[in-house]
Amino acid sequence: xxxxxxxxxxxxxxxxxxxxxxxxxxxxxxxxxxxxxxxxxxxxxxxxxxxxxxxxxxxxxxxxxxxxxxxxxxxxxxxxxxxxxxxxxxxxxxxxxxxxxxxxxxxxxxxxxxxxxxxxxxxxxxxxxxxxxxxxxxxxxxxxxxxxxxxxxxxxxxxxxxxxxxxxxxxxxxxxxxxxxxxxxxxxxxxxxxxxxxxxxxxxxxxxxxxxxxxxxxxxxxxxxxxxxxxxxxxxxxxxxxxxxxxxxxxxxxxxxxxxxxxxxxxxxxxxxxxxxxxxxxxxxxxxxxxxxxxxxxxxxxxxxxxxxxxxxxxxxxxxxxxxxxxxxxxxxxxxxxxxxxxxxxxxxxxxxxxxxxxxx
Amino acid sequence: xxxxxxxxxxxxxxxxxxxxxxxxxxxxxxxxxxxxxxxxxxxxxxxxxxxxxxxxxxxxxxxxxxxxxxxxxxxxxxxxxxxxxxxxxxxxxxxxxxxxxxxxxxxxxxxxxxxxxxxxxxxxxxxxxxxxxxxxxxxxxxxxxxxxxxxxxxxxxxxxxxxxxxxxxxxxxxxxxxxxxxxxxxxxxxxxxxxxxxxxxxxxxxxxxxxxxxxxxxxxxxxxxxxxxxxxxxxxxxxxxxxxxxxxxxxxxxxxxxxxxxxxxxxxxxxxxxxxxxxxxxxxxxxxxxxxxxxxxxxxxxxxxxxxxxxxxxxxxxxxxxxxxxxxxxxxxxxxxxxxxxxxxxxxxxxxxxxxxxxxxxxxxxxxxxxxxxxxxxxxxxxxxxxxxxxxxxxxxxxxxxxxxxx
Numbered sequence: 001x002x003x004x005x006x007x008x009x010x011x012x013x014x015x016x017x018x019x020x021x022x023x024x025x026x027x028x029x030x031x032x033x034x035x036x037x038x039x040x041x042x043x044x045x046x047x048x049x050x051x052x053x054x055x056x057x058x059x060x061x062x063x064x065x066x067x068x069x070x071x072x073x074x075x076x077x078x079x080x081x082x083x084x085x086x087x088x089x090x091x092x093x094x095x096x097x098x099x100x101x102x103x104x105x106x107x108x109x110x111x112x113x114x115x116x117x118x119x120x121x122x123x124x125x126x127x128x129x130x131x132x133x134x135x136x137x138x139x140x141x142x143x144x145x146x147x148x149x150x151x152x153x154x155x156x157x158x159x160x161x162x163x164x165x166x167x168x169x170x171x172x173x174x175x176x177x178x179x180x181x182x183x184x185x186x187x188x189x190x191x192x193x194x195x196x197x198x199x200x201x202x203x204x205x206x207x208x209x210x211x212x213x214x215x216x217x218x219x220x221x222x223x224x225x226x227x228x229x230x231x232x233x234x235x236x237x238x239x240x241x242x243x244x245x246x247x248x249x250x251x252x253x254x255x256x257x258x259x260x261x262x263x264x265x266x267x268x269x270x271x272x273x274x275x276x277x278x279x280x281x282x283x284x285x286x287x288x289x290x291x292x293x294x295x296x297x298x299x300x301x302x303x304x305x306x307x308x309x310x311x312x313x314x315x316x317x318x319x320x321x322x323x324x325x326x327x328x329x330x331x332x333x334x335x336x337x338x339x340x341x342x343x344x345x346x347x348x349x350x351x352x353x354x355x356x357x358x359x360x361x
Numbered sequence: 362x363x364x365x366x367x368x369x370x371x372x373x374x375x376x377x378x379x380x381x382x383x384x385x386x387x388x389x390x391x392x393x394x395x396x397x398x399x400x401x402x403x404x405x406x407x408x409x410x411x412x413x414x415x416x417x418x419x420x421x422x423x424x425x426x427x428x429x430x431x432x433x434x435x436x437x438x439x440x441x442x443x444x445x446x447x448x449x450x451x452x453x454x455x456x457x458x459x460x461x462x463x464x465x466x467x468x469x470x471x472x473x474x475x476x477x478x479x480x481x482x483x484x485x486x487x488x489x490x491x492x493x494x495x496x497x498x499x500x501x502x503x504x505x506x507x508x509x510x511x512x513x514x515x516x517x518x519x520x521x522x523x524x525x526x527x528x529x530x531x532x533x534x535x536x537x538x539x540x541x542x543x544x545x546x547x548x549x550x551x552x553x554x555x556x557x558x559x560x561x562x563x564x565x566x567x568x569x570x571x572x573x574x575x576x577x578x579x580x581x582x583x584x585x586x587x588x589x590x591x592x593x594x595x596x597x598x599x600x601x602x603x604x605x606x607x608x609x610x611x612x613x614x615x616x617x618x619x620x621x622x623x624x625x626x627x628x629x630x631x632x633x634x635x636x637x638x639x640x641x642x643x644x645x646x647x648x649x650x651x652x653x654x655x656x657x658x659x660x661x662x663x664x665x666x667x668x669x670x671x672x673x674x675x676x677x678x679x680x681x682x683x684x685x686x687x688x689x690x691x692x693x694x695x696x697x698x699x700x701x702x703x704x705x706x707x708x709x710x711x712x713x714x715x716x717x718x719x720x721x722x723x724x725x726x727x728x729x730x731x732x733x734x735x736x737x738x739x740x741x742x743x744x745x746x747x748x749x750x751x752x753x754x755x756x757x758x759x760x761x762x763x764x765x766x767x768x
Contacts, residue, residue, distance in 0.1 A: 256751070263691060264497075264755065266754070266760055267497070267498075267690075267691065272753065272764070275752075275753050276753065279749065279753060286745070288745075288748040288751075288752055289748060
């Protein structure tokens with residue numbers, strides 16, 4: 001619906017009295033459109049009681065209003081009112097409304113679940129189930145021992161690359177709140193189940209309460225190596241730290257010479273710490289004398305420029321390294337951009353954390 | 362001089378010589394055969410102790426006899442020479458190193474050898490040759506200059522060593538108006554200091570050289586013709602007020618007498634940081650207006666010395682950005698540091714570039730520090746540690762020295 005401000009209304013040459021609020025206008029408009037077959041008597045009485053309403057009705061039927069309405073719709077909904085893309089996107093109701101318990105007792109007031117009066121029926125029933133399964137596995141083991149078929153090296157459940165459900169996730173699953181202690185007891189019980197040699201029978205049950213971990217290094221995009229006209233491999237990388245940005249061109253089969261913005265790196269970074277930062281990725285992978293580097297850096301101070309270049313060098317080196325080495329670099333923290341920036345100064349304080357001098361009187 | 366065995370050295374020696382036995386490896390051509398240059402008695406003694414000789418040291422302690430085969434090796438300045446030849450010329454960090462290691466070892470490098478060969482072959486009846494050492498900061502210009510000065514003093518030259526010309530154009534607390542020339546300024550403290558060191562360096566010349574002119578200092582004091590130079594210098598040291606004029610007089614006398622046939626001596630003028638003579642100064646007159654360098658007596662006289670209108674000696678100078686005023690830190694070429702005026706005054710000169718350590722020189726320095734137990738950290742003995750050192754210092758001598766100082 002077209003929302004016209006008070007000024008615009010005044011701009012229209014039909015009214016001399018400004019309208020007070022949008023809701024007032026809208027209510028009138030809505031009432032008008034909805035009740036199309038409304039008796040004219042009502043509007044007649046209204047228009048007699050409130051003189052502006054008559055003028056409003058006239059405006060609404062005017063050509064100027066129609067034109068304005070069309071322009072506004074074209075502005076707000078470029079594809080039109082009835083296009084697929086203009087449909088409002090709504091989330092699934094399950095995502096919006098939290099899961100609620102259905103009614104737990106029948107018409108006679110008796111609860112359905114036998115553990116209702118514990119207060120945490122799903123949690124305790126889960127614990128009971130788990131323990132039942134553990135007992136079943138132990139019974140199976142005893143039977144095998146009795147037959148003499150018991151072996152220690154039965155097939156085990158593979159737990160690599162997965163983690164237990166977090167407390168929040170478990171709460172979501174059970175649709176009830178549990179305490180930290182309860183969660184710890186649950187994990188303890190699961191671990192006990194897993195300690196039995198023949199627990200692979202309950203693998204499905206256990207995996208329901210585990211989540212897969214994503215492999216971080218697969219997110220790293222490694223650029224392929226490029227070769228220049230002499231057949232020498234080279235790669236580029238860029239990095240940022242605070243406000244400094246740096247780019248590096250790494251060339252293979254070099255002598256370890258580094259030039260930054262055209263000058264020698266010993267001259268550009270007279271401080272030892274900055275040169276150590278540059279050295280870190282190369283020294284870590286043990287390729288100190290192998291590469292030649294041409295760097296350019298701008299912005300920030302000397303420390304942040306060194307940090308930016310370090311990130312750029314690590315990224316450029318990825319193309320020369322194998323998968324395992326990329327993973328070790330990631331774990332060393334060489335590929336993580338440093339998210340720290342200058343903290344905002346707050347009003348009423350002298351700096352980000354420093355308060356003004358406190359005076360007793 | 363101390364010699365001691367270090368187990369690491371033997372292993373490192375064996376890297377260079379494929380022979381397994383240590384004693385046979387030391388009979389390689391690295392050792393200098395006794396030559397007619399007059400090796401010192403100390404050197405002869407040490408030849409008989411082969412197991413302490415290492416790849417980076419040489420027995421040839423006389424700069425005159427050193428040649429390309431000694432490139433990259435350390436020779437020791439005999440302690441007896443040390444205080445006479447270098448009362449004031451060495452870089453301060455090197456002086457500390459000498460005190461720590463209890464010996465003064467200088468590396469034989471290409472620029473110094475080149476200079477020495479020029480000096481050997483020069484014709485001293487022609488006007489003086491000027492040699493200019495230039496290079497990036499910390500590449501070893503002052504040390505090469507000191508090596509050349511050592512050579513000159515062993516050859517019996519008279520050495521005029523100005524340790525840093527920048528010291529004369531900045532941080533001067535007392536500026537007296539000159540008595541000799543109205544518009545000039547004297548620097549009594551600097552002049553008297555320099556005269557004292559000059560006296561230490563050239564003791565034996567002071568009695569031999571006689572003045573050719575009469576110098577009047579005040580109404581009551583004057584130095585007659587024919588008096589020895591030593592008297593003049595003593596007077597300058599004791600009468601601080603007129604020391605700057607004494608310096609001027611000394612320089613003039615030496616200039617006149619250097620190329621002389623009777624009792625002639627060779628004069629070496631070694632100036633460190635020569636670009637300070639033609640720049641700006643930070644000194645101010647009483648009315649807060651800046652003092653130009655030519656208004657300082659010392660600078661004025663030194664400039665006359667550097668001109669090539671006298672013969673019988675050589676002028677060896679280095680450029681220095683470290684102490685210079687109003688020069689950008691990336692400047693190291695003669696044109697940038699000397700400025701137009703300086704370049705025109707120095708022109709023509711023989712430029713001698715001083716570069717960073719080569720691989721061999723770096724190796725030698727590294728072994729020297731290991732030998733002196735200067736590199737204490739166990740990781741520095743490994744190959745990787747050496748690569749780290751190369752990376753962090755980029756083979757710059759002074760940067761390497763500062764780096765190793767806390768390892």
